[in-house]
Each structure stands twice: as structure tokens, then as C-alpha cells.
Amino acid sequence: MDGSVIGLVVLVAIAVAIVYILRKSIVMVRGDRTMVVERRGKYHRTLTSGLHMIAPFIDRVQAHANQREQVVTIQTQTLATSDGGQVTIEPSNVSYAIVDPHDTDTADPTVVEELEAAVTTALDQLASSMSEAQFYTVSHQLPARLTELLNESAPRWGVRVTSVQLGHIRVP
Template identity: 30%
Template sequence: MSAAAIALIALAVLVLVVLSRTIRIVPQARAGVIERLGRYQRTLDPGLAVIVPFVDRLRPLIDLREQVVSFPPQPVITEENLTVSIDSVIYFQVTNPKDASYEIADYIGGVEQLTVTTMRNVIGGMTLEETLTSRDKISSQLRVVLDEATGRWGIRVNRVELKAIDPPLSIQEAMEKQMRAERDRRAAILTAEGVKQSQILTAEGEKQSAILRAQGQR
């Protein structure tokens, strides 16, 4: 192979390498952060983009879709020092890729830790009864606080859902005992009503029979 052919092949390879480092395609619902010589330069929107090879660097793409993070049950202490277990789900979106890249190292981990801290602060000022009966109120309060706190990270918290709020085992047993007693009470009432109705029907039947017998003896 001649030197000219080798040079052409080398040039073609170089061109391909340069093109591969110059042209970037950002998928829909993603964003790309470009750094130039180590400093933030711009944010790429979905579509075809051209960057300066060997000078610009594309950071890992950021997902702009709504993300769902489900946390394992967290022990939280109420105002009466009772420990409840709360299972929560957070729905959030990245609205500012630049802030999500530079204001926090791990925004998903940050959301998780902030959720736990906020939940403890909110539940810590509530009684057990309020906690068990105010799920929507707690979710709304958590969303407002989290959305405000994560705004500087370029994140919007859309909603917070509490999948389960489990009181202490002793409280659960007491509640179940109370529910059983209530069911037994209602069953006793229904049984008594049934007996009463049966007695009424029997008495009514005997009355009608007596009337018919009296009429037959005339």
C-alpha cells in the first residue's frame, strides 16, 4: 500500500473521530450539559447538536420526564413520642439541568434525604390521631416544603403520596381489639333485632290464628 493511500485512510479515520466528537444527538425528554475546558458552557435541547471536539465535553444526559422515587418505610416519631412507620412515594421532575448538575452531586439521593428530614419535622408536630387521619394534609405539606427546598437544585416536586402509615404494634393490636369489639357489638344488635322481629312475627301469627278460630266458632 502506498504512502498516499495510508495517509488517506489515516485522514478518513481522523475525520470520523472528529465527527463522532462533534455531532451529538439528544433524545426527546432529555437534556445535555456541555462543559468547555471544564466550565459550564450551555445546555443542549433534544435534537442534533454540534460541539467543539476535544474542547467541549457532554455530561451524562439528564432525564426531564417525571421521575418516581419510592422510599422504604421510615420510622417517624409523633408528638407523643410514638413511632409510626411511613411508606412514601415522591414524584418530581428536573426543570433546570444546569442546577441539577452543579448545585448537588446526587439529586435523587438529596430528594430522599430531604424527604426523610421533612417528614420527621412535619410528623413530629402532630399527634398519632392527626397523623392517621390527615394523610392528604401531610402529603400536601410535604410537597410544598420539598418543592421549595429542591428548587435551588433545579427540581420541581409534583406530588407526594403516603402509601401506608402504620402505628406501633401495641396501638395496632388495641385498634384491632376495638374493631373486633365493635363488630361483635353490631352482630349482637343484629341478632337481637332478628330475635325481636321473629317474636313479633310469631305473636302476630298467633293473634291472627286466634281471630280466625274465634270467627270459626260463631
């Protein structure tokens, strides 16, 4: 091979390497998402919407988080009241938004499981503190109270509960 062919091959290899490194360095984040970046396996930063540069081979996009409001459906629950009665709540919806993707990503178990458990526990506590009649009477106040209770724990999971919609409440 003559020198110009070898030079051309080296030039093409360098160009391919530069394009590859640039491709790994530039990250585009859509408007409704965020990305968690880890550097050497530890949290480094959170990328919001827009064009970002990361250090290739050192930084790694660990997680993508959807910033839009999301809904979790809580299955039908039968709760015991303080007077020994039972109240059944049809499926309910909990709306939440991710406010800290790093905490959401590291939450174990998942945010959905945590919210389901928190709603179940909160409803059990509320039902056991009042009679059947009281529970039914204050049922219109329960969504606001549940939202307040959930937002006390939600920051640990990196979310904010925006609303709770209870299904039909049946008193046997």
C-alpha cells in the first residue's frame, strides 16, 4: 500500500472515532422527561429538557423519568371501622407527578407499590378511627385528607401526590 492510502484509512478511522465520541457525548432530553446521570456508578446530576453534554465512557444515563402526571389505580378495599362494621371502597385513583427523578429511581420497591401500600394503610387508619356512619358522613373529605397524608411520605419517593379520587363507598 502506498502512503496516501494508509493516511486515508487513518483519517477515516479518526473521523469515525470522533463521530462516535460526539454521539456518546450529546444527550437530547424531551420536554416532558428528565434523565438521571451517574458518574462512575454514583448519582452525578439530573438532566432536564434540552440538549446536554456528558462525559462519554465516564457518565451514564441511568434512568428516564416521565414528568407528566401519572395515575395509580388502587383495587377495591374492605375496611373495618371502630364499631366493628365494614366499609367497601371501589377502585380508587391516585394521581402523582415525579418531582425528584433521582429519589424515584432509587426508591425500592417502586413508587407505585409504595403509593398502593400508603393508601391502604391510611384508609385502614382512618376507617378504624371512626364508626361506619361517621366514615360515610365524612367520605367527601377523605380525598383531601388522603392527599395530605400521602404528601407527608411522598418526598421520600421523589413524587408529589396531586389528587386522590375514591371510588364508590358502600356501607353494608
